[in-house]
Amino acid sequence: FPVKTPADLAGKPFRAVPLELWVSMVKGFGAIPTPVEVAELPTALMTGVVVGQENPLTMIASNNLNEVQSHISMTGHMRAVLAVFVNEEVWQGLTEAQRASITKVLDDEAKKSLQMAQDGEAKLVEELKGRGMTIITEADGLDIAAFRDGVNNQIAQDFPNFTPLIEQIQA
Numbered sequence: 001f002p003v004k005t006p007a008d009l010a011g012k013p014f015r016a017v018p019l020e021l022w023v024s025m026v027k028g029f030g031a032i033p034t035p036v037e038v039a040e041l042p043t044a045l046m047t048g049v050v051v052g053q054e055n056p057l058t059m060i061a062s063n064n065l066n067e068v069q070s071h072i073s074m075t076g077h078m079r080a081v082l083a084v085f086v087n088e089e090v091w092q093g094l095t096e097a098q099r100a101s102i103t104k105v106l107d108d109e110a111k112k113s114l115q116m117a118q119d120g121e122a123k124l125v126e127e128l129k130g131r132g133m134t135i136i137t138e139a140d141g142l143d144i145a146a147f148r149d150g151v152n153n154q155i156a157q158d159f160p161n162f163t164p165l166i167e168q169i170q171a
Contacts, residue, residue, distance in 0.1 A: 002136055003052065003073045005143045006030030006150045015041060015053035024158040025077070026054075028151030042068045054078075057124040066131040073136045074125075075147050082113065 003009055006029055014031030016022050026033040031052070036044045038059075044050045045068040053069070060072065084106055091099065125135050136142050156163055 001051065002071050002134065004136060004141045005146050009052065012051045013049065015044065015050040020158070021155075024154050025151050027158075028154030029054075029147060030150060038063075041065070045069055056080075057121060057128065061124055061127060061131075066128055066133045069133070071134045071136060072128065073142055075142065075144055077147060077151065080117070 001008075009029050009031035012031050013034040014026050014029060015036045016026040016033035018035040023033040034044075034050050036050055036053070041050075041053060042063070042065065045053065045065070053065075054075075054077070055065075056078075057072070060066070060069070086102075094102070129135060138144055152166070155166070
């Protein structure tokens with residue numbers, strides 16, 4: 001079924017990874033977090049144990065979830081992040097030119113990586129459309145702000161110690 005706002009999920013069972021943060025996120029979606037193993041997900045969707053799930057497009061495609069799920073709401077609620085960490089003492093031991101060179105290479109590669117991810121997502125969207133799935137975006141009325149607000153409010157309630165980190169990320 002189409003999901004455009006958290007109200008569409010209100011009171012409905014939605015697959016959640018049984019980790020506190022995931023459960024909180026699914027509550028923020030407006031749904032009832034319901035643990036289901038990945039191997040059991042197709043059956044759970046078919047039988048109505050859950051009415052929805054969240055996973056990367058790669059997982060949806062590779063597990064043929066299009067056979068038991070008709071719609072995908074492109075909320076963008078999770079992004080894969082690859083971080084590069086350098087020991088502070090090592091970093092400070094480099095010359096300014098070395099640090100600038102490393103930073104430039106990392107910035108350039110990050111842009112390439114983002115473009116590759118966006119291209120890959122676009123291909124998967126087309127593949128899943130070809131399998132009969134309906135992709136819902138903001139252009140179709142998907143209220144991303146409502147999902148963001150719901151999740152942010154739920155995370156603030158469940159994990160108040162995260163607030164300074166969230167504020168720093170959003171700054």
